Structure formats: structure tokens, C-alpha cells
Amino acid sequence: MSILKEHSTPHDVSILSSGVRIIGKFSSEGNVRIDGHIEGDVDVTGNLTLGESSMVKGNVSARNITVSGKVEGAVFATEKIILESHSHLLGDLTAKILVIQEGASFNGKSSMNNSNERQAE
Numbered sequence: 001m002s003i004l005k006e007h008s009t010p011h012d013v014s015i016l017s018s019g020v021r022i023i024g025k026f027s028s029e030g031n032v033r034i035d036g037h038i039e040g041d042v043d044v045t046g047n048l049t050l051g052e053s054s055m056v057k058g059n060v061s062a063r064n065i066t067v068s069g070k071v072e073g074a075v076f077a078t079e080k081i082i083l084e085s086h087s088h089l090l091g092d093l094t095a096k097i098l099v100i101q102e103g104a105s106f107n108g109k110s111s112m113n114n115s116n117e118r119q120a121e
Contacts, residue, residue, distance in 0.1 A: 018053040025058075032062075034069075041073075052086050064097075067104075074108075 013031045016022070020036030031046035034054045041058040042048065048062035054069030060107060061076040079096040084117040085103035092108040100106060 013049075018051075050087075059091075 006030060008053045013033055014028055016026075016032070016034045016036045016038075017050070017083045018035040022036070022038045022040065024040045025043070026038055029044040031048070032042075033042050034052060034056070035050040035051035036053070037055045039057045042056055042060045042062075044062035046062065047066075048060065049066045049119060050056060050060075050069045050071065052068045056070070057074045058071045059076070059111060060071060063078050064080045064082075065077045066082045066084065067075070067089060068084040069086075070088040071091060073091045075089065075091060075093040075095075078091075079095065080097040080099070081093055081095040082099045082100060083089060083104040083106055085101045087101075088105040090107050092110070093106075094111040094113050097115065098112060
């Protein structure tokens with residue numbers, strides 16, 4: 001069963017609640033909030049918010065990313081990454097703008113990249 005919207009706005013947000021668990025790649029062309037668990041890569045063309053109860057084991061990419069939960073993997077934003085005070089990131093990150101709030105846990109390398117393309121690994 002699929003639900004198709006005839007009209008979507010740039011402010012629409014798809015929500016994966018805390019009871020949702022996905023194993024495999026997740027992708028979206030809009031904005032997304034994840035409060036559940038994902039084992040696999042997350043690729044969002046819009047903005048991505050990872051809530052406090054979220055857990056992602058895989059690489060994450062989006063325009064702007066706000067992390068309040070846990071991520072194990074590389075994080076790539078074409079614009080900005082915010083690591084909020086309760087966030088835990090184990091992996092490298094790349095963004096034009098990086099904000100790390102007091103209390104956030106980050107173990108990895110950071111790259112402040114002005115281009116919109118991922119660097120070759």
C-alpha cells in the first residue's frame with residue numbers, strides 16, 4: 001500500500017517514530033525526523049533531524065542534519081550539522097558549518113568543506 005500526496009510543501013516532514021526499526025537503506029526526497037532505529041544508510045535530500053531516541057548504524061547524508069540521538073557511521077551535510085547536547089557520534093563528519101553543543105559526544109574526524117561534493121574516501 002502506498003500513499004501519494006498530490007501537493008507537498010518544502011515544510012512537510014516525514015516522521016519515523018520511536019517504535020520503528022528499519023534494516024536496509026532509507027532514502028527520502030523531503031525533510032525527515034527519525035526517532036526510531038535504522039541499520040543501514042540514510043540519504044535525505046532535505047533536512048534531517050535525529051531525535052533523542054534515534055539510533056543509526058550506517059552513513060547519513062542530508063542538506064542540514066541535527067543530531068540528538070546516536071549515530072555510528074559517517075555523516076555528510078551539504079550545509080550544516082548540529083550535534084545537540086545529548087548526541088553521540090562515532091564516525092567522521094563533513095559539512096560547511098559545524099555546531100557542537102556542550103555535552104555532545106563526537107569521536108571521529110571533521111572536515112569543513114565548502115564544496116557540495118563528497119570527498120573521495
